[in-house]
Amino acid sequence: MENKKPVILVTNDDGITAPGLHALVDAVKDLGELIVVAPDSPQSGMGHAITLNQPLRLDKVDVHGEHDWYQTSGTPVDCVKLAIDKLLHRKPDLCLSGINHGSNSSINVIYSGTMSAAMEGAIEGIPSAGFSLLNHSLDADFTTAKAVARKVAMNILRHGLPAGTLLNVNIPDVALTEIKGMKICRQAMAKWQEEFEERMDPSRRKYYWLTGKFINNDKGEDTDEWALAHHYVSVVPVQFDLTAHHAIPFLNEQSYEL
Amino acid sequence: MENKKPVILVTNDDGITAPGLHALVDAVKDLGELIVVAPDSPQSGMGHAITLNQPLRLDKVDVHGEHDWYQTSGTPVDCVKLAIDKLLHRKPDLCLSGINHGSNSSINVIYSGTMSAAMEGAIEGIPSAGFSLLNHSLDADFTTAKAVARKVAMNILRHGLPAGTLLNVNIPDVALTEIKGMKICRQAMAKWQEEFEERMDPSRRKYYWLTGKFINNDKGEDTDEWALAHHYVSVVPVQFDLTAHHAIPFLNEQSYEL
Numbered sequence: 304m305e306n307k308k309p310v311i312l313v314t315n316d317d318g319i320t321a322p323g324l325h326a327l328v329d330a331v332k333d334l335g336e337l338i339v340v341a342p343d344s345p346q347s348g349m350g351h352a353i354t355l356n357q358p359l360r361l362d363k364v365d366v367h368g369e370h371d372w373y374q375t376s377g378t379p380v381d382c383v384k385l386a387i388d389k390l391l392h393r394k395p396d397l398c399l400s401g402i403n404h405g406s407n408s409s410i411n412v413i414y415s416g417t418m419s420a421a422m423e424g425a426i427e428g429i430p431s432a433g434f435s436l437l438n439h440s441l442d443a444d445f446t447t448a449k450a451v452a453r454k455v456a457m458n459i460l461r462h463g464l465p466a467g468t469l470l471n472v473n474i475p476d477v478a479l480t481e482i483k484g485m486k487i488c489r490q491a492m493a494k495w496q497e498e499f500e501e502r503m504d505p506s507r508r509k510y511y512w513l514t515g516k517f518i519n520n521d522k523g524e525d526t527d528e529w530a531l532a533h534h535y536v537s538v539v540p541v542q543f544d545l546t547a548h549h550a551i552p553f554l555n556e557q558s559y560e561l
Numbered sequence: 562m563e564n565k566k567p568v569i570l571v572t573n574d575d576g577i578t579a580p581g582l583h584a585l586v587d588a589v590k591d592l593g594e595l596i597v598v599a600p601d602s603p604q605s606g607m608g609h610a611i612t613l614n615q616p617l618r619l620d621k622v623d624v625h626g627e628h629d630w631y632q633t634s635g636t637p638v639d640c641v642k643l644a645i646d647k648l649l650h651r652k653p654d655l656c657l658s659g660i661n662h663g664s665n666s667s668i669n670v671i672y673s674g675t676m677s678a679a680m681e682g683a684i685e686g687i688p689s690a691g692f693s694l695l696n697h698s699l700d701a702d703f704t705t706a707k708a709v710a711r712k713v714a715m716n717i718l719r720h721g722l723p724a725g726t727l728l729n730v731n732i733p734d735v736a737l738t739e740i741k742g743m744k745i746c747r748q749a750m751a752k753w754q755e756e757f758e759e760r761m762d763p764s765r766r767k768y769y770w771l772t773g774k775f776i777n778n779d780k781g782e783d784t785d786e787w788a789l790a791h792h793y794v795s796v797v798p799v800q801f802d803l804t805a806h807h808a809i810p811f812l813n814e815q816s817y818e819l
Contacts, residue, residue, distance in 0.1 A: 350609030350638070351671050358760070358768040380608070380672075381771070388755045389769065410684060412803055413609050414638075426668060426752050450819050458815050467750070468805040470812075485817035489804040492725070494684050497646045502616070510616040511647065513639070538817070540808035545670055546747040547726040550798035554728075557716050559743035559796070561708050 309335035309396035309460055312386050312424070316346040316379045316403065316416025319364065319372065323402035326445035327434060330452045331399065334460065338395070339366070340386040343374040347405075349416035351423070352378045361385050379420035387427060397459060398424030401434035401472075402448045404441065408473045408527040408537060409491035409519065418471055422543055425469035430459045432470035437531060447482060448474040451536050454485070464540075471539040475531050486535040491526035493519035567593035567654035567718055570644050570682070574604040574637040574661065574674025577622065577630065581660035584703035585692060588710045589657065592718065596653070597624075598644040601632040605663075607674035609681070610636045619643050637678035645685060655717060656682030659692030660706045662699065666731045666785040666795060667749035667777065676729055680801055683727035688717045690728035695789060705740060706732040709794050712743070722798075729797040733789050744793040749784035751777035 311331060315324040319341040328339060343360075360376040373390065375382050379400065387394060403417040412418045417433045424431030432455055436448045451474050464470065471490075475482065495515040502510055519528050527537035569589060573582040577599040586597060601618075618634040631648065633640050637658065645652060661675040670676045675691045682689030690713055694706040709732050722728065729748075733740065753773040760768055777786050785795035 345614065348611040348613040350607070350611070350677065352608040352610040353606040353672055354771060355606040356603065358770050359757070360766075360768055384755045384771065385757060385769065388757050389759070410801070413680070413684070413801055414611055419608065422671070426671070454817065454819055458817065462811075462815055465805070465808045465811055468808045471803075479819065482819060485819070487809050487812045487817075489806065489809070490802055492802065497642045499617070499643060499646050501647070508618075510618055511643065512616050513612060513642065536817075536819075538812065539803075540805040540812060541803045542805035542808075543668070543671055543803075544748055544750065545729075545797075545799045545801075545803070547723070547798040547800035548747065550723045550726045550800075551745050551747070553720075553723055554745045554796065554798060557720055559712065559716065559745075559794075561712055561737065561740060561743065561794075 311335040311337050311397045311399060312395040313337055313339045314379055314382045314400050314420045315341050316349060318342050318345045319374045321404060322441060323404050323445060326449050327399060327402045327452055330449035331456045334456055337371060338386060338390060339372040340382045341374060342379060342382060343376055346378050346416045348414050349378045350414050351380055351419040354378060354381050361389060379416040380423045383420050383423040394427055394429050397456060398429045398431040399456060402445060402452060403435035404443060405439040406437045406473055407435040407471060408531055409493040412471050412490060412541060421469045426543055430464045432459060432472055434472045436474045436476060438476040447479045450479055467544060468540045468542050471541050473527060473531055473537045475534050477534055481534055482536060483534045485538055486530040488527040488530050488537045488539050489525055490539050491519055491528035492521040493517060493528060569593040569595050569655045569657060570653040571595055571597045571657050572637055572640045572678045573599050573659055574607060576600050576603045577632045579662060580699060581662050581703060584707050585657060585660045585710055588707035589714045592714055595629060596644060596648060597630040598640045599632060600637060600640060601634055604636050604674045606672050607636045608672050609638055609677040611638050612636060619647060637674040638681045641678050641681040652685055652687050655714060656687045656689040657714060660703060660710060661693035662701060663697040664695045664731055665693040665729060666789055667751040670729050670748060670799060679727045684801055688722045690717060690730055692730045694732045694734060696734040705737045708737055725802060726798045726800050729799050731785060731789055731795045733792050735792055739792055740794060741792045743796055744788040746785040746788050746795045746797050747783055748797050749777055749786035750779040751775060751786060
């Protein structure tokens with residue numbers, strides 16, 4: 304009889320050495336046959352970037368004596384593409400990305416390499432989710448996030464996800480006993496207000512560092528930001544059909560004659 | 562009296578030397594005060610990437626003797642952020658991206674640097690659109706695309722766009738007389754099927770080039786793919802609220818107890 308354990312692809316954007324990736328693997332390793340394919344260096348803020356203009360490397364690495372870890376020179380999205388085409392030669396049953404060091408709630412979903420990897424899984428028709436802990440530091444405590452990731456993975460394996468959707472799961476940086484529960488939410492309509500920091504290099508040429516302030520004017524109690532501020536885990540179903548269907552009638556009223 | 566000409570920010574992902582960018586500038590230059598801020602090198606496939614881990618350069622360049630062109634070392638999204646924060650110190654009235662050398666229809670909207678720049682404009686609350694011609698070559702004929710870009714820009718300046726939406730405009734590679742019209746569409750549910758090409762370097766280490774086949778199983782006549790195949794310009798309203806609202810009831814039926 305065939306082995307019926309589900310195949311679980313695990314990736315991230317913080318790179319193969321990130322503690323959050325190892326926490327995710329630890330959280331779900333008994334739920335299926337795992338394969339880990341992660342970038343060889345941090346890829347935060349990569350959005351849905353793919354590598355078109357240079358070749359990619361894909362190398363097996365020896366992690367914890369387990370032999371199903373690979374690193375690539377590409378982006379998180381490249382990792383998912385390479386895993387399916389070059390390693391698995393089939394679609395995995397589940398694609399999990401994270402656990403990201405830092406939030407991917409509200410508008411961050413757009414910039415996030417973590418979420419783009421999960422979205423690439425969903426585009427491939429694989430039930431997929433991305434996980435992010437609201438703590439950027441390398442020595443963050445992933446205990447709560449691991450319990451959440453495990454529960455979400457079990458739910459997806461059991462119930463599946465509606466076609467064309469994936470999950471964006473964000474976890475407050477508090478002890479498991481402080482978590483009020485998990486809340487299905489919508490993406491808050493928040494944004495970053497940019498403030499580039501201007502500096503001068505030794506040759507007297509200017510350069511800029513991207514910094515910014517997170518601005519949330521969306522006070523809806525059905526948003527991920529509200530949930531996280533009130534110590535709920537936020538679970539936002541995300542789609543890759545970006546069509547603003549409600550805008551179609553407005554546009555159809557206009558003349559588009561050339 | 563103040564100058565009331567609209568301020569138009571123009572950017573792209575093929576870089577500041579790309580003919581498509583110059584075609585876009587040429588098409589709309591009399592509609593307002595233009596500022597061009599584009600990457601100093603091609604950034605195709607960059608998705609919504611931002612530059613977090615290295616500083617950015619921003620330099621004025623002399624193009625056609627006009628002095629409102631800038632190049633950056635960043636991604637298309639960085640260009641929009643830098644233009645607003647460091648050059649304009651206000652929001653432009655319109656943000657146009659392109660004209661991309663190659664299609665950004667259907668699922669390509671997700672991977673596209675062109676569309677991500679326009680989306681960044683929309684996130685900032687600026688009426689925004691991205692333009693793409695279905696021809697990858699550097700010496701493509703942009704005559705049709707220019708007429709389209711001009712018409713769309715005029716419509717947006719006149720009617721605005723619904724909050725939280727931008728336009729994804731794709732143009733068939735045919736003469737203007739062959740164009741059947743412009744069609745408001747939804748994004749076709751198509752995808753790329755990856756086929757990495759495997760090669761061996763001189764040190765006998767493998768490397769991979771991303772290639773792929775475009776697979777469209779969505780035959781809807783309301784899709785951008787249908788429109789383009791029938792020589793219509795496709796205009797898809799796009800949103801950055803990625804919430805799959807229809808999936809919320811499905812998820813709420815499940816137990817999410819930790």
